[in-house]
Amino acid sequence: xxxxxxRPDHDDGSDKNEGVVVLPKxxxxxxxxxxxxxxxxxxxxQQQATVLNKWMNKYNLRQDKAGRYHKGIALIIPEDEKFxxxxxxxNHDSPTAAHPGIDKTYKMLLKQxxxxxxxxxx
Numbered sequence: 830x831x832x833x834x835x836r837p838d839h840d841d842g843s844d845k846n847e848g849v850v851v852l853p854k855x856x857x858x859x860x861x862x863x864x865x866x867x868x869x870x871x872x873x874x875q876q877q878a879t880v881l882n883k884w885m886n887k888y889n890l891r892q893d894k895a896g897r898y899h900k901g902i903a904l905i906i907p908e909d910e911k912f913x914x915x916x917x918x919x920n921h922d923s924p925t926a927a928h929p930g931i932d933k934t935y936k937m938l939l940k941q942x943x944x945x946x947x948x949x950x951x
Contacts, residue, residue: 866916870906870942874898877907888945903943916942917951 874881874897881898884890890900898905906913920937935951944950 867904870904871897873907873909873912874905880907881905884945900943903939903941906942906944908944913944913950 881890884898884905885892888900890898890905892898906916916938917934920934931951935948938947938951
């Protein structure tokens with residue numbers, strides 16, 4: 830309460846939304862849950878752990894407590910030509926992506942995924 834501009838006898842509105850639920854909890858997305866695509870990537874990471882361990886220092890990667898490899902916030906994708914092509918198509922060709930072009934497609938990918946040569950691949 831701002832003592833200089835609020836009168837003490839006026840309602841401060843602090844309980845106006847008490848008991849009001851705008852959306853049910855079932856509609857909220859749980860950020861900590863992995864998408865199906867991310868789960869596939871983690872399986873690929875496990876299969877190619879030897880390669881990823883070699884990349885750790887070279888590309889400044891880190892491994893989280895669950896064993897997933899990251900570069901910054903991006904999940905690392907071991908090189909798999911077909912998988913990478915599909916991922917780029919998903920970020921470029923989907924109706925929500927709207928064919929953003931090379932630079933924007935690359936920037937969208939980097940928010941979630943990375944692999945050596947990612948920019949050149951896109």
